[in-house]
Amino acid sequence: MSAEPASLPVTLADVRAAAARIAGHVHRTPVVTSRQLDALAGCSLFLKSENLQKVGAFKARGATNAVLSLSDAEAARGVCTHSSGNHAAALAFAAGRRGIRCHVVMPHTAPAVKVAAVEGYGARVVRCDPAERESTCARLAAETGATIVHPFEDPRVIAGQGTAALELLDDVSDLDVVVAPVGGGGLLSGTALVARAADVDVHGAEPLAVDDAARSLRSGVRQPRVESPQTACDGLLTALGVPDFAILSALRVEVLTADESTILRAARLHLERTKHVVEPSGAVPLAVVLAHADRFAGRRVGLIVSGGNTDFAWLCSPGG
């Protein structure tokens, strides 16, 4: 076990507490292997299949941990959030399980399939311009007394996301490295806390088209989100959150990038070789392994396959 830097906003102990709290509420997802994928990638891949998680994404973990951490008085006033998709469905799901109200602010640009999923879980969806997501959410919280559960800055969410890596390291012995996608950084932060504590290497995986996290961690200065991004990875468009940046900086996590055609090739490989649906954001770890093959050659590589919610438009594009 490596020592954890002092005073991180989230610790390994928080991740372990989250695992105990959410057990039985979310799936312990399978770890899938494929000899054909291994042959293509030149290493041994272990796919932590969060596309088979409740609501189709790892986000069920963090949202459930946050909702179950509320006091009864807090819970009675409900929860609210703003999200481009999977976190919204996840919070709606978690709130539904506890029987409390959930308000979700979603941009007009969110995919229809994700809006329908959120409403299907019983949440109230409030649409707004992408630029007004935070202000709309804050107003809702002030009006209703609901607790805001931020998709990747809430420490309870970060701790919950780390439980996927905890299970992966529990199920696969002698992993050399874990790769997780990075958007706001909640999943990667939780994953890094777990991996560093076990002396397992860890990398972030980010689309080249929205490489702000890679540049943030390289430069030591948190970079803003990329404007008008050209990528099918709708789950990875945001800039790093404040606590996420602090954790990833302290743990010296490097983010690797892959270009769009490699990401779409990876997403299609998941579908063809494992017969599991993976959304483009969830295929970025495999894309990074393909794009940086020399870094992973011959190693035992765990990939957090983060989600499987997609309308398949990318599959029908010229590059897909």
Add this chain to the structure above:
Amino acid sequence: MSAEPASLPVTLADVRAAAARIAGHVHRTPVVTSRQLDALAGCSLFLKSENLQKVGAFKARGATNAVLSLSDAEAARGVCTHSSGNHAAALAFAAGRRGIRCHVVMPHTAPAVKVAAVEGYGARVVRCDPAERESTCARLAAETGATIVHPFEDPRVIAGQGTAALELLDDVSDLDVVVAPVGGGGLLSGTALVARAADVDVHGAEPLAVDDAARSLRSGVRQPRVESPQTACDGLLTALGVPDFAILSALRVEVLTADESTILRAARLHLERTKHVVEPSGAVPLAVVLAHADRFAGRRVGLIVSGGNTDFAWLCSPGG
């Protein structure tokens, strides 16, 4: 247990023997459930996931049973077949495991992804016009001494295909009915032998665009294959085989149909709700349940989800 009609070309005992022979060579595939699919369908669905089978389809079962049934002398001369796809990959896979030669005759119209799969398993592919498949295969067998393993008329193949239903009935108690797709009829024949013996109802599922099996069993006269079929179900284009027709007639199996838009909707539902890739042919059982909801309402329904090999062209078509 219902009595089996006398003198069928394949019996339940053959299916049981096949199960013992192929154990350890093919996957015992999982049975997947989905509360969302149940709510849509109005019944309890149990998806026998042969899309997760070796080579991505149930065909691995019949081909493996056939190859493992050969004497050493027969095996030394290899095997050959003609097939539009999944049976070809399955025979190549089974031959490769036994370390014997395999020749596969494929029509020029076969999807590229399936040709590549067959060659990837080490078989020799011989392309020909669709109309010359049988003659080309017969010539190859005469030249090499290889044993022809027909995709759905070989009794060893029919027995092997029935093992999926055997496992399904083993894993799920109190099933009311099993639904399997029907093209040449090998899978449906094996399934019917197993279901009838357990007093479980059984239906075939066929695209309306190629409804020759439905008409054959209704009329009592084996109908020819539909010319120039308009369907994405490339695995179900053939007419019923001779022994298959005999078995399905004797067991009084009814075939239900679904139109193309319902089939494509069902295939997309598999992808969206279970996150598992299903080829259109494999989605016909779910389509039939959706199209004939009154027949299945409130029942416990097992679906043989037969395969997951597709190039996704159907998903990008206007109806998909």
